[in-house]
Every structure is written in structure tokens, then in C-alpha cells.
Amino acid sequence: MSLASNLEKETxxxxxxxxxxxTSIQAAPDIRVVGETYRTVGDYTSATPVIRTRNVDVFYxxxxxxxxxxxxxxxxxxxxxxxxxxxxKSTFIRCLNRMxxxxxxxxxxxxxxxxxxxxxxxxxxxxxxxxxxxxxxQKPNPFPKSVYDNVAYGPRIHGLARHREELDxxxxxxxxxxxxxxxxxxxxxxxxxxxxxxxxxxxxxxRTIAVSPEVILMDEPCSALDPIATxxxxxxxxxLKKNYAIAIxxxxxxxxxxxxxxxxxxxxxxxxxxxxxxxxxxxxxxxLTEDYITGRFG
Amino acid sequence: xxxxxxxxxxxxxxxxxxxxxRERNFRLAGLGAVLVGMTFLGFFFYTLIGNGYTAFLQTxxxxxxxxxxxxxxxxxxxxxxxxxxxxxxxxxxxxxxARFPDVTSRNDLRELFALVSPGAGFELRSDVLSDPELxxxxxxxWVVADDDVDxxxxxxxxxxxxxxxxxxxxxxxxxxxxxxxxxxVSRRFNHRFFTSGDSRDPEMAGIWSAVVGSFFMLxxxxxxxFPIGVATAIYLEEFAPxxxxxxxxxxxxxxxxxxxxxxxxxxxxxLFINIFGLPRSAPVVGGLVLTLMTLPVVIIxxxxxxxxxxxSIREAALGxxxxxxxxxxxxxxxxxxxxxxxxxxxxxxxxxxxxxxxLMIGMVAFIVDVPExxxxxxxxxxxxxxxxxxxxxxxFVERTSAAILVLLAFLLVMNATAILLRKRYERRW
Numbered sequence: 001m002s003l004a005s006n007l008e009k010e011t012x013x014x015x016x017x018x019x020x021x022x023t024s025i026q027a028a029p030d031i032r033v034v035g036e037t038y039r040t041v042g043d044y045t046s047a048t049p050v051i052r053t054r055n056v057d058v059f060y061x062x063x064x065x066x067x068x069x070x071x072x073x074x075x076x077x078x079x080x081x082x083x084x085x086x087x088x089k090s091t092f093i094r095c096l097n098r099m100x101x102x103x104x105x106x107x108x109x110x111x112x113x114x115x116x117x118x119x120x121x122x123x124x125x126x127x128x129x130x131x132x133x134x135x136x137x138q139k140p141n142p143f144p145k146s147v148y149d150n151v152a153y154g155p156r157i158h159g160l161a162r163h164r165e166e167l168d169x170x171x172x173x174x175x176x177x178x179x180x181x182x183x184x185x186x187x188x189x190x191x192x193x194x195x196x197x198x199x200x201x202x203x204x205x206x207r208t209i210a211v212s213p214e215v216i217l218m219d220e221p222c223s224a225l226d227p228i229a230t231x232x233x234x235x236x237x238x239x240l241k242k243n244y245a246i247a248i249x250x251x252x253x254x255x256x257x258x259x260x261x262x263x264x265x266x267x268x269x270x271x272x273x274x275x276x277x278x279x280x281x282x283x284x285x286x287x288l289t290e291d292y293i294t295g296r297f298g
Numbered sequence: 299x300x301x302x303x304x305x306x307x308x309x310x311x312x313x314x315x316x317x318x319x320r321e322r323n324f325r326l327a328g329l330g331a332v333l334v335g336m337t338f339l340g341f342f343f344y345t346l347i348g349n350g351y352t353a354f355l356q357t358x359x360x361x362x363x364x365x366x367x368x369x370x371x372x373x374x375x376x377x378x379x380x381x382x383x384x385x386x387x388x389x390x391x392x393x394x395x396a397r398f399p400d401v402t403s404r405n406d407l408r409e410l411f412a413l414v415s416p417g418a419g420f421e422l423r424s425d426v427l428s429d430p431e432l433x434x435x436x437x438x439x440w441v442v443a444d445d446d447v448d449x450x451x452x453x454x455x456x457x458x459x460x461x462x463x464x465x466x467x468x469x470x471x472x473x474x475x476x477x478x479x480x481x482x483v484s485r486r487f488n489h490r491f492f493t494s495g496d497s498r499d500p501e502m503a504g505i506w507s508a509v510v511g512s513f514f515m516l517x518x519x520x521x522x523x524f525p526i527g528v529a530t531a532i533y534l535e536e537f538a539p540x541x542x543x544x545x546x547x548x549x550x551x552x553x554x555x556x557x558x559x560x561x562x563x564x565x566x567x568x569l570f571i572n573i574f575g576l577p578r579s580a581p582v583v584g585g586l587v588l589t590l591m592t593l594p595v596v597i598i599x600x601x602x603x604x605x606x607x608x609x610s611i612r613e614a615a616l617g618x619x620x621x622x623x624x625x626x627x628x629x630x631x632x633x634x635x636x637x638x639x640x641x642x643x644x645x646x647x648x649x650x651x652x653x654x655x656x657l658m659i660g661m662v663a664f665i666v667d668v669p670e671x672x673x674x675x676x677x678x679x680x681x682x683x684x685x686x687x688x689x690x691x692x693x694f695v696e697r698t699s700a701a702i703l704v705l706l707a708f709l710l711v712m713n714a715t716a717i718l719l720r721k722r723y724e725r726r727w
Contacts, residue, residue, distance in 0.1 A: 097617070099613065099616065099617065102612070102613070102616065104539075104540065127619050127620070127621050128619070129619075130616065130617060130618065130619035131618075131619035134617065134618065135613075135617040136617075137610065137613060137614070137617070139610055141608075141610035141611060141613065141614040142614070143611065143614060143615070143629060144611075144632075144633065153615075153618060153620075153628075154618035154619060157618075157619065157620055157621075157624055157628075158619060204614070207614075207618060208617070208618065210618075211618055211619060
């Protein structure tokens with residue numbers, strides 16, 4: 001065993017030496033140094049914050065997944081979170097409605113305030129929190145129930161509708177806001193899983209809107225969709241920001257540029273830079289941000 | 299591509315024949331295994347059906363029975379008590395005497411009377427009790443023949459053998475041949491096999507009490523093992539913290555699924571009968587023991603079903619603000635249900651075929667009456683098979699096989715139900 005690995009070391013050329021010139025994409029430079037402090041470049045606060053996070057650290061067991069992140073999500077704005085894979089963007093937004101609670105090894109430190117209330121305090125009910133901070137996932141995940149029941153589920157469990165007509169109305173307006181009503185109004189009783197991928201994702205958005213949240217978190221909502229369905233969703237996000245605060249994780253910088261007003265760049269668990277989307281994409285202040293948006297790594 | 303070393307194509311070509319040969323050999327081995335299995339199964343069914351099908355027919359003898367009022371109801375009361383007391387076997391004996399008037403000696407008469415089952419009188423009695431108008435009439439009745447006659451007619455006793463080598467004497471053989479000659483012997487459908495309980499006389503023995511006993515037992519098992527098993531699975535899978543204690547519990551559950559069933563019988567005997575004082579031979583105790591035996595199977599199947607529900611469904615439900623309980627009962631459970639039901643039915647099928655633990659709690663008793671509640675003494679189908687296989691009479695051989703066939707039919711129905719349920723409720727996501 002040890003002999004074989006020794007041989008291998010001798011015969012195989014050192015990884016990276018021969019290939020570095022061949023590819024323009026490099027591994028992300030590691031800036032994680034134990035004990036080192038860092039400062040986020042740019043203004044992470046918002047004038048009209050709905051969610052304020054201060055000095056958030058997240059651990060998965062021993063893995064320090066998010067380090068000292070502070071970021072606000074403002075009213076009626078879309079903030080996009082970009083960064084290379086594994087940089088903690090998804091982990092961060094999943095903290096905002098405590099979806100990380102389902103992962104047993106996850107621990108969250110720091111302060112996350114929703115309208116001034118600490119969401120990790122004892123007084124905050126997690127069911128209540130998730131009714132106020134909705135989430136749309138990467139993969140469309142409608143319930144294996146009818147289109148109607150998919151949208152009506154949230155209002156039903158929260159008791160938002162007193163009678164059938166009220167529920168019908170919530171379902172209809174939610175589907176309308178999600179831009180899906182005209183496509184499904186004749187097939188409300190058909191299974192939601194029978195819709196196309198893009199329709200399923202809009203159904204999931206409708207399901208989230210139906211409980212009238214204050215904030216909508218979107219975790220790469222378009223990564224499983226084709227360009228047309230993506231365009232649909234992006235239009236929808238534009239429309240939704242009139243009423244909701246939206247935080248969207250995306251791998252597409254074009255998408256971030258199209259839909260968001262502010263952009264936050266994450267790198268290996270750190271929030272490197274925050275700023276207006278225009279500024280981030282045209283005039284990034286941090287070297288890493290510039291490398292990422294110019295496609296030097298990622 | 300230019301950097302590709304030369305000779306790669308040749309080397310791949312060398313290996314390809316070997317790879318295909320391996321694949322072919324593996325397929326042939328698989329096919330061979332299936333064929334061997336099918337052969338054994340075919341042989342099993344051939345012997346079972348070959349031995350068992352005759353049990354569904356029973357030899358009957360036609361007799362002209364005179365239900366004279368003087369014998370049956372000498373006082374003319376016509377009430378159930380008086381009618382019930384009469385000697386119906388005597389009536390049948392008289393009919394036999396009338397059929398063979400030249401038989402007079404005591405020994406000959408005893409042999410003559412032995413042609414007809416001792417149960418024939420009971421059947422005539424119940425006929426009369428259900429219809430008292432029959433008294434005073436002369437009937438042409440098909441009465442059930444003794445098991446030895448039945449075996450002779452079915453060819454299991456060699457007529458050419460020496461008298462000392464068979465259970466039918468020469469004179470009996472002569473009478474039977476006379477009866478056969480005028481068409482008074484016939485094989486008819488054996489309804490007793492399905493409607494009566496056990497009996498010392500093979501021709502009167504049936505599986506009904508065993509079927510009812512098994513039914514009560516499975517009812518108790520199902521009513522306990524499904525809810526307890528599913529609840530345990532949900533708790534362990536969804537709520538319990540993952541630590542050393544739950545690991546220990548999981549290991550123990552997996553081990554319990556492999557514990558020999560007779561051990562559960564011993565536990566049932568010690569706990570339910572000796573400590574709790576529940577009645578012996580009762581289906582309720584059998585059901586409790588089988589519940590202990592089935593629970594690990596149900597728990598393991600239910601946990602596997604819960605685990606197979608995609609996490610995206612849970613996240614979706616939690617994401618709209620469903621509580622953990624709502625997530626599980628509204629979304630996870632319905633998706634896991636087919637798997638849970640399949641596991642439960644397979645566990646039930648195993649419980650139905652189990653005999654060893656039932657021997658321990660006294661369900662091996664000779665039970666003639668059909669149980670009316672789970673507290674009545676009863677036996678179970680596999681135990682009935684065991685009892686009959688142990689009996690010396692030749693006629694129990696075919697009944698053993700027939701009872702196994704019935705048991706297999708029940709198992710087949712249960713497994714088919716499991717498959718149907720799975721197909722019916724399986725949903726895509």
C-alpha cells in the first residue's frame with residue numbers, strides 16, 4: 001500500500017504544475033487564516049432594513065461555514081448573494097428563516113433581527129418565523145397534491161382563510177402574482193408535480209406568497225430551469241419586490257445584475273464585499289470580487 | 299487526443315472479449331439459479347396438489363333412512379329437547395341393516411356399521427333439528443362414509459392386498475362393492491373441510507376453527523403492531539435525537555427481527571400467561587406474541603419508508619411554516635404509507651405462517667369448537683397442519699396437504715394485496 005503510493009508520487013507529475021497555464025479558471029485563493037480578522041468592503045447596512053444580521057457565525061460540527069457576516073436585507077429591494085460554490089451563500093439565507101435547524105450539527109452564533117426581533121431568541125416561534133420569511137428552493141419541490149392544495153396548504157395550516165371563498169381568493173391572487181394563473185386556472189385539481197419545471201417553480205413561489213410573508217428567500221431558484229422559464233421568474237422577482245424584501249442566491253452574475261439592486265459577494269464563508277449592483281459589477285473594490293466577476297475563478 | 303499513447307485500442311480490444319464472457323457467465327449463472335428454484339417450487343406444488351386435492355372430495359354412501367316417529371320422538375312432543383336426545387346413529391344403523399338384511403352376527407354387524415362415519419348420526423340430527431317436519435318420513439340420504447372406506451374408494455388402500463394387510467375386511471369390501479354396483483357410493487364436495495373444526499375422525503375434520511383462530515390472531519396482531527410499529531418508526535426516525543441510546547435501540551430492533559420465533563413464544567408464555575394470567579390457547583395471547591415478533595419487521599420497514607421520502611418535501615413543508623408534526627403527518631406519512639403497508643402485510647404474512655411460538659402458549663390443543671371471540675381456545679392454520687401431520691390416520695395425509703394449500707392461498711392473497719396497495723398508492727414526486 002505504502003509502496004504503491006510512493007511509486008505514484010514519483011511517477012505522477014505534481015498536480016497544478018503542468019495544467020496551470022492550460023486553464024483560465026483557478027481554484028479560489030484561500031484567505032481563511034485562523035484568528036485573522038477581516039472587514040467587509042462596502043456598506044452592508046440598509047436604510048430600510050427588514051432583516052438585520054450582525055456578526056453571524058455558522059458551524060457545521062467543526063466546519064466554520066460562515067464567519068462573522070453582517071448584512072441587511074432592505075424593504076422593497078432585491079439583494080443577490082453571489083460567490084463560488086461552497087462559499088456559504090445558501091447557508092446564510094437558510095439562517096434567515098432557521099431552515100438550518102433541521103441540520104443537527106448546525107450551530108448559529110450572532111444576531112439576526114427580523115423587524116428588530118431576534119429570530120434565534122426563545123420568544124421567536126419558528127413556525128411563525130417561517131410564515132413571515134418564506135423560502136423558494138433550488139429544485140422545484142411542489143407537494144404531490146393538486147395545484148390548488150399546493151397553494152392553499154400554507155393558508156390552511158396558519159388559519160388565514162375563514163371559509164372556502166376566502167381561500168379560493170388567496171389561491172387565485174397568489175397564482176396571479178406568481179404569473180401562473182392563466183396557465184393553470186383550468187387545471188387547479190391536477191397534481192402540481194405534473195406541471196413543467198418552470199411552472200413548478202412558479203407554483204412554489206405562489207405557495208410561498210400565499211402566506212403573505214415579509215421576506216422571500218430564494219436559493220438559486222432558476223438553476224434547474226431553461227432560459228425562458230428563467231426569464232419568467234426574473235420578471236416575477238421584479239414584480240414581487242414592490243411588496244416583499246427578497247434575498248436571492250444565484251450562480252449567474254447576469255441574473256444578479258438583472259434582478260437585484262444590491263449585491264453581496266461571499267467567499268469561503270466570508271462576506272467580502274457588498275454594494276449597489278451597478279457598482280459591484282462595474283467597479284468592484286476588492287480584488288477577490290473583481291477576480292470572481294471577471295471570471296478569473298469560480 | 300494526439301497525446302493518447304499508442305496501443306490503447308489494442309489493449310481495450312483484448313479485454314473486451316473477456317468482459318463480455320464474464321457478463322454472459324454471470325447471466326447464465328443467474329438463469330441457472332432461477333431454474334433450480336423454479337424446479338423445486340414446481341415439485342413442491344406438484345406433491346402438495348397431488349396429495350391434497352382429494353381432500354376436497356369425500357366419499358358418501360346412499361342409504362334409505364326411515365325417520366320413524368316411534369324411534370326419534372316416541373312421545374310425540376316434537377320439541378328440540380326430545381328430538382335432540384334421539385339415537386340418530388341407530389337410525390342410520392337400521393338403514394344399513396335394511397340394506398344388507400343377511401348380515402346378522404354381532405361381529406359382522408360391527409363391521410357393517412363401521413362403513414359409515416360416527417359423525418353421520420350428528421349430521422342427521424342437525425338436519426332433523428333444523429327441519430322437524432322430516433320426522434316420520436323415509437329419505438334417500440347421502441351419508442358420509444368412514445375414512446377407511448374413503449381411502450379405499452380414493453385408491454389409497456389396495457383391494458388386492460391380503461386381508462390382514464388392509465384396514466378394510468373382506469366382508470366390508472364385499473358390501474362396498476355391492477353398494478358401488480348400484481351407484482350408492484359417490485365422491486362429493488367435502489364442505490366439512492371448510493366449515494367444521496378439528497375432529498378425531500378425519501372425514502369430519504375441517505379447518506374452519508383454525509381459520510377463525512388465525513383470523514382473530516392476525517386481527518390482534520394488526521391492531522397492535524401497525525400503530526405501535528409506525529409510531530415507533532416515526533419517533534425514532536423523525537424526533538429522537540441521534541445519540542448512543544438511539545443507536546443501541548436501533549441495533550436491538552434489528553437484532554429482534556432475527557430472533558427465532560419460538561423465543562417470542564417462551565416470552566409470551568412467561569409474561570402473558572404466567573404473569574398476566576391471560577387464558578391459554580387463546581388467539582389474543584397468540585396475537586400478542588405474534589405482535590412482539592412482527593413489530594421489529596414493521597418498524598424496520600416503516601423507517602425505511604420514511605427515510606425514502608425525499609428531503610425536498612420536508613423542506614417545502616417546513617418552508618411554508620408547517621410544524622414538524624404537520625410536516626410528518628401531512629406530507630411525509632402519505633408518501634411513506636405504501637412502504638409502511640407493504641412492510642406490515644409482509645410481517646402479517648409471516649405471522650400467519652408461524653407455528654413455533656404458538657406451540658409454547660398452548661395453541662397446539664385439540665380444538666373442535668369454532669372460537670367465537672379472541673378469548674376462546676383456538677388453534678391456527680399452521681398449527682393445524684402440524685397436528686394433522688402428526689396423526690396416524692391415512693386420511694389425514696391428504697388433509698394436511700389441503701390445509702397447506704389453503705394456508706398458501708391466504709399468504710398469496712396477502713402478498714398480492716401488498717403489491718396492489720403499493721401500486722395503488724405509489725406516487726411520483
